[in-house]
Amino acid sequence: MKEKILIVEDEFIVANDLKIMLKKAGFQVTGIASSVVQARKSIKDKKPDWVLLDIMLKGDLTGIDLAWELREINIPFLYISANTNQTTLEAVKETQPYGFMVKPFRERDLMVMLDIARYRFDIEKDVENPENENYQPIEGIVGNSQLLQDVVEKVKIVAPADTSVLIVGESGTGKEKIAHSVHQLSARKNSKIVVVNCAALPHSLIESELFGHEKGSFTGANTQRIGKFEQANGGTVFLDEIGELPLDSQVKLLRVLQEKEIERLGGNKTIKVDVRIVAATNRSLEKEVAEGRFRLDLYYRLNVFPIELPSLRDRKEDIELLSNYFLKKYAGASKKNIISISDEALKQLQQYDWPGNIRELEHLIERTVLLTKTSGITQFELPKTTEKPPSEDGNSELKSLEEIERDHILKALQSSNGKVSGVGGAAEVLKIQAQTLYSKMKKLGIDKGYK
Incomplete structure (x- = not known):
């Protein structure tokens, strides 16, 4: 059965072009609505499977208002708009759309975005109610908190697929560990995962690093260089700190995602590459898009399956497990017989706010292991300003x-x-x-x- 799509767009020429494209691709267009009021009636009468949604419409209500209603009745939608200012993008993100296309766009882009959106919708249905009663951890990911279990279940669901993954979280939350887990649980696990720190690449060498160069392509290019994408052929490319990638490099990355091919710098032929993209950032890419530093089309290409990592202060119940995990790791590495952390020391860790997240905890345990001369850690040296003050009334009952x-x-x-x-x-x-x-x-x- 053909999927039914409602077009909500107040510009007749744009709406008609969309209708022609969708019918050509085999979709059934249930109608065109130019306002939220018209859209509501069409949704009630025609019951579309999908809605293509402009933001600025006729009448007092916007496409964002309709999006919240679509969420309530579980009808998936994509935005099609020319409006990319920050306030609008933040409001759009809150509605959790399945895609966002910027006018004008190519027919091919529309079909790809619909494919991505349908995939995200199917995946989301699987993620909504994970069976955490039968939770099984992933090796190397430590903790039992509900927030972490939700992340692990998402990793297990998306890893076998070949879609792009965007990992979002503060610095030190373990984004690279999650990226490696996605790779190891995928069909590409026997091929390479190539890690690229976008923030560390010199601007002048980004294209050469990612896509390679031919001998003589620029001064100093004395030999041919194979870029990261060719190195990872058949495997995964992990683009860490993707928000640091310059705009001109973003254009080239978008082409790789669209065409599955690269050109070496100074080369005259295209090279097919088969890679999966996993990206990570600690930035708000929506803000970067709104301020013109990140391409919206690339954002939605990468954001097919987002995984948000919680901060350590939001999963403090995992601190004891993590601390003992790092204790065992670094006591073994330094050949020291340190086997325990006292309750008082653990209490110190629980009272700290962890601005550096898991990375900060790991470094603290490593440093403390090196300084400890007994078989147990009884105290940690933590920044004084971030510790919680003791209760003034030592006899009062404290809440958990x-x-x-x-x-x-x-x-x-x-x-x-x-x-x-x-x-x-x-x-x-x-x-x-x-x-x-x-x-x-x-x-x-x-x-x-x-x-």
Whole structure:
């Protein structure tokens, strides 16, 4: 059966072109609506499988308003718009679309974006309710928190596929570890994973590093060089800190994703490459797009399957497991008989806020192991300014960290009148991602009526 698509677009020429493209590709177009009011009626009468959605429409309501309604009734949608300012992009992101196309676009781009969107929608249905009762960890990823379990389940689902993955998280949260896990659980595991730190590449050498060069292509090119993409042929390229890649290099990367081919610098032929792209960033790529530093079309090419890594301060229940894991690793490496961390020392770790996340914890354990002369660690040297002060009333009953967190989230929800995401929502108040807040609410048993 042909998939049914509703076009919500107030420019007749654009809408008609879309209709022709979709019919040619075998889709059934249920209609064209120029306003949210018309779209609502068409959705009710025709029940489309997908909606292509412009942002600026006739009437008082926008495509973003309709997007929230589509989320409620579980109809997937893609935006088609020329509007890419930061405020709009942030509002768009909150609705969790399955794609965003910038006008004007090619017919081929539309078909590729629809394929990506359909894949994301199918995957999302599998991720919505992972069976964490039967949770099985991935080797090297340490922790039992609900937030980490959600990440692991997403890795297991996406790894066997060949789609692009975008890993988002603060510095030190373990993005490269997740990238390697995606590769190791994929059909490409027997081929290379080539790691590229985009932030460390000299601007003048980026093209040569990624795509290679021919002998004599520039001054100093005394031999032929095989670039990272050719080196990874059949395997995976991990583009760390993708947000640091300059715009001209982004154009070339987009071509690789679209055409599956490269050209060496100074060469005169195209070379087919079979690579999977896993990218990572600690930046807000939406902000980078809005400020003109990152291409929107590349963002959505990479963002086919996003995985957001929680900060360590959001999964403090994993600190003890992580600490013992690193203790065993570095005690063994230094051939020291250190076998334990005292309860008081663990309490210190729990009270610290971990701005450097897991990387900071690992370095602290490594350093402490080298300095410790007994069989157990009894104290850590932590920055004084970030430790929580002791209770003034030593006899008062202290709440658990989980209780404090639950109370804090409830207060944020109350202050935002129950709104979780978007401008003025509890996620904004708490300065965390909406999806992270939803996960915490689920874990803490907070009424989902706030959703």
